[in-house]
Amino acid sequence: MAVLSAAVAGLAFVGGSRFTALFHGTSALLGGLWSMISSLVVLQSSRRHTIDSSLRRVLGTLIGAVLSGFYLSVLPFSIWGMVACVGATVLIGEMAGAPDHARLAAITVVIVMGTAVANPNVAPVVDAALRFTEACIGTAVAVTAVFLWPQPATVEADAALPAAAPPPKGSDE
Numbered sequence: 351m352a353v354l355s356a357a358v359a360g361l362a363f364v365g366g367s368r369f370t371a372l373f374h375g376t377s378a379l380l381g382g383l384w385s386m387i388s389s390l391v392v393l394q395s396s397r398r399h400t401i402d403s404s405l406r407r408v409l410g411t412l413i414g415a416v417l418s419g420f421y422l423s424v425l426p427f428s429i430w431g432m433v434a435c436v437g438a439t440v441l442i443g444e445m446a447g448a449p450d451h452a453r454l455a456a457i458t459v460v461i462v463m464g465t466a467v468a469n470p471n472v473a474p475v476v477d478a479a480l481r482f483t484e485a486c487i488g489t490a491v492a493v494t495a496v497f498l499w500p501q502p503a504t505v506e507a508d509a510a511l512p513a514a515a516p517p518p519k520g521s522d523e
Contacts, residue, residue: 355393358495362389362488369487370480377469381484384461388488391454394497400496409453411485414439414458421479422466432463455487458485 366385371378392407394400421435436456443452462478469477 351395351500353445354499355390358389358393358482358492359386361495362386362491365487366484370484371425371474373480374469374472377465377472377480378442380465380468381480384481384484385488386411386443389492390488392489392492397496397501400493404493406448406450407454408486410443410454411458411482412455413451413489415462415478415482416453417442417455418459418462418466420476421473422474427463427467432460435459458482489511 354446357515361383363382365382367378369383369385372379388407392400392403394403417439418432418435425431426453436459439455439459440452441450443455459483462474462481466474466477467473472480
């Protein structure tokens, strides 16, 4: 898993930084880092878990990017605005019954709003779209890698098993 993680991180960095450089060269390093982070968040010990994680990552990133991009298109950056967007994002995720989406969406809000301060000459919608696309690049690298990387049969067999049911009430376990 260590070699796979390193390879995925490196490929995601290169893909994300090169993509971002096409649109905004000064934030290419950040684009590579955001892709790398996304790839490592998504990469799990099995194919099934990686796919599940990738879906949460993309949806959470989309929610966070849309909310923060909209906010910054209407209002200027403020720490209280960022805090409000994080709270609103987590609330949306919780109301949708998806706390994992909420956590990832909140991280995206912080990144998009932080990069807006660092690069005020980039339109908020472009900044949000770049961060979303970078996350998708990292996600795609991780998903592709787990399908190309040989996995021991026990990892896939364990991933295919349903979660163990809790012991019945009153049992000695």
